[in-house]
Amino acid sequence: MNWRTFYALLARDGHVARRNLLPMLLQNLLQPLLLTFVFGRILTTSGMMKGEFKNVLLPGVMAISMVLSGVQAVAMPLITEFQFTREIEDRLLAPIENGWLAVEKIVAGMIQALVAGLVVIPAAWLTMGSGVNISFRNPLEFAAVCLLVALLSSAGGLALGCSVGQTQIGLMFSLILAPMMMFGCAYYPWSALASFRVLQWAVLVNPLVYASEGLRGALAPQVPHIALWIVLSALAVLDAALLVLGLKKFQKKAVS
Amino acid sequence: MGIGIRIEDLHKVYTSPPPSAARGAGFSFVSQRSPGTKEKKKKFEVVALGGISLEIRAGEVFGLLGPNGAGKSTTIGILTTRTQPTKGRAFIGEYDVWKQQVLAKRLIGVVPQRPNLDFALTAREILLFHGAYFGQGARERERRAQELLEKFQLTDRADHMVRTFSGGMMQRLSIARAMAHDPEVLFLDEPSAGLDPQTRLLLWDIIRDYHRLGKTIVITTHYMDEADSLCERLAIIDHGRIIAQGTPRELKSSIPGGYLLRLRFDRAPEELLAEFRKLPGVSEVRTADHVAADVYADRGGPLIGPIVTTAQAAGVELHDVHISEPSLETLFLHHTGRSLRN
Numbered sequence: 029m030n031w032r033t034f035y036a037l038l039a040r041d042g043h044v045a046r047r048n049l050l051p052m053l054l055q056n057l058l059q060p061l062l063l064t065f066v067f068g069r070i071l072t073t074s075g076m077m078k079g080e081f082k083n084v085l086l087p088g089v090m091a092i093s094m095v096l097s098g099v100q101a102v103a104m105p106l107i108t109e110f111q112f113t114r115e116i117e118d119r120l121l122a123p124i125e126n127g128w129l130a131v132e133k134i135v136a137g138m139i140q141a142l143v144a145g146l147v148v149i150p151a152a153w154l155t156m157g158s159g160v161n162i163s164f165r166n167p168l169e170f171a172a173v174c175l176l177v178a179l180l181s182s183a184g185g186l187a188l189g190c191s192v193g194q195t196q197i198g199l200m201f202s203l204i205l206a207p208m209m210m211f212g213c214a215y216y217p218w219s220a221l222a223s224f225r226v227l228q229w230a231v232l233v234n235p236l237v238y239a240s241e242g243l244r245g246a247l248a249p250q251v252p253h254i255a256l257w258i259v260l261s262a263l264a265v266l267d268a269a270l271l272v273l274g275l276k277k278f279q280k281k282a283v284s
Numbered sequence: 285m286g287i288g289i290r291i292e293d294l295h296k297v298y299t300s301p302p303p304s305a306a307r308g309a310g311f312s313f314v315s316q317r318s319p320g321t322k323e324k325k326k327k328f329e330v331v332a333l334g335g336i337s338l339e340i341r342a343g344e345v346f347g348l349l350g351p352n353g354a355g356k357s358t359t360i361g362i363l364t365t366r367t368q369p370t371k372g373r374a375f376i377g378e379y380d381v382w383k384q385q386v387l388a389k390r391l392i393g394v395v396p397q398r399p400n401l402d403f404a405l406t407a408r409e410i411l412l413f414h415g416a417y418f419g420q421g422a423r424e425r426e427r428r429a430q431e432l433l434e435k436f437q438l439t440d441r442a443d444h445m446v447r448t449f450s451g452g453m454m455q456r457l458s459i460a461r462a463m464a465h466d467p468e469v470l471f472l473d474e475p476s477a478g479l480d481p482q483t484r485l486l487l488w489d490i491i492r493d494y495h496r497l498g499k500t501i502v503i504t505t506h507y508m509d510e511a512d513s514l515c516e517r518l519a520i521i522d523h524g525r526i527i528a529q530g531t532p533r534e535l536k537s538s539i540p541g542g543y544l545l546r547l548r549f550d551r552a553p554e555e556l557l558a559e560f561r562k563l564p565g566v567s568e569v570r571t572a573d574h575v576a577a578d579v580y581a582d583r584g585g586p587l588i589g590p591i592v593t594t595a596q597a598a599g600v601e602l603h604d605v606h607i608s609e610p611s612l613e614t615l616f617l618h619h620t621g622r623s624l625r626n
Contacts, residue, residue: 036417
């Protein structure tokens with residue numbers, strides 16, 4: 029392991045991310061904020077939804093932002109760089125094992141996911157106005173969930189980025205990411221699916237469910253949520269699985 | 285110091301399309317085979333290298349010459365850790381390229397066939413980050429980047445994003461990048477493809493300069509003049525095998541006669557070819573289709589008269605004559621029966 033090279037690779041990704049900061053923020057924040065405004069402000073202020081819904085929504089929106097930005101931060105550049113131009117080649121020729129380049133991508137993705145998640149909290153809070161009741165009484169629990177969700181999103185991004193071709197990016201969004209967001213318990217707690225038994229069990233394959241429920245448990249424990257130990261174990265298992273899958277696919281894609 | 289290269293019985297069979305080829309659509313984790321069909325899909329298999337052994341000496345300029353698809357890029361791909369050999373081994377210095385990748389990568393610089401520059405960066409940033417990947421300190425890489433930008437005449441565009449660059453500029457920057465960490469071995473895969481003649485001469489000068497520092501340089505090309513004027517030794521590759529190797533001079537002198545006269549007739553019966561073989565200075569006469577004939581001889585123009593006379597005497601009409609002086613092109617033709625450019 030060559031730390032200087034690893035750090036230089038990370039510095040390169042940081043440099044590119046800073047250069048694209050504004051479009052990136054818009055891309056990752058606009059949609060959640062619009063959602064927050066419509067569901068958390070308009071519908072609650074007009075009385076069509078209870079004020080308590082704000083506390084259901086905020087952790088969910090944060091989960092969506094983290095997952096989307098982590099996946100995009102890793103997958104999108106990889107898809108481009110592995111295409112015809114093979115832009116990634118100069119980094120594959122850097123004096124470090126190919127696997128560490130994938131790890132570097134994951135670390136960079138995690139940082140972006142964490143930043144996106146942390147930015148959403150105040151932004152969504154402001155958008156929703158008064159009546160938000162979230163707590164930071166369990167900082168360790170919150171940190172653990174955040175880290176596992178960040179790893180989930182960037183490892184998922186690695187696996188997706190090494191599996192999807194440039195022509196299927198649209199398909200990736202509509203076939204994988206859109207259903208994931210709708211059935212990710214971001215806009216409702218998992219317990220709200222109780223009257224849809226089959227669906228309630230089926231959505232458990234969706235990693236976003238654990239991200240939403242975990243953040244809900246950490247930030248708004250008064251809202252019903254899946255128990256912390258289940259969330260943490262599920263996230264750990266999914267993280268490990270996506271990590272192994274992503275690294276394997278990356279190694280395969282890195283050499284011909 | 286100088287680092288040599290050794291290749292032992294290298295084989296490469298691609299079982300999926302190589303990365304440079306257009307990849308088809310479809311998620312790769314979705315099986316595309318329809319279930320129930322008993323007949324197995326024909327397996328994709330391309331033999332790119334069929335057992336190549338080679339020794340490149342430390343500090344020499346070595347050329348791999350051959351037509352497109354001969355296996356040149358695959359050889360470079362294996363030597364630069366980018367392609368996994370199916371069989372055989374390759375060494376850069378003492379390091380096994382596949383097993384000791386990181387150590388091998390430290391020694392090499394690579395100019396790919398198509399520029400693969402980092403499109404998210406400017407020209408200067410590409411050189412700076414490249415230096416950083418190889419552990420250069422901040423001041424060192426800044427000095428080196430500036431030096432290379434000047435040398436490759438890129439200073440006025442140094443802080444522009446490379447996606448706006450022309451093909452020639454990208455190629456120059458690719459070469460600058462490959463040299464940025466001062467590698468002991470420099471690989472250039474078709475470096476002058478797509479360059480204008482002027483830039484090509486600049487490139488040759490730069491390669492010669494770099495060679496003077498005692499570096500080993502490996503070039504692939506299908507330009508005869510490039511191989512002829514740059515390389516100290518050459519291997520001619522065709523269909524994944526080495527068909528000849530040596531210095532350009534040795535290779536050229538190995539062609540029987542040296543001159544090649546390509547003749548076309550309305551017909552070329554065996555008796556006529558036999559007559560040609562008797563002409564003074566002719567060492568070999570070949571035909572593939574009894575219309576055209578390749579005459580290898582130690583002279584060119586002076587043979588035309590006797591050839592015309594002989595043909596007329598046999599009642600055969602001569603349609604076309606082409607004389608090639610001793611060259612690697614002729615050599616390639618001699619060994620493969622095909623021209624390099626086909």
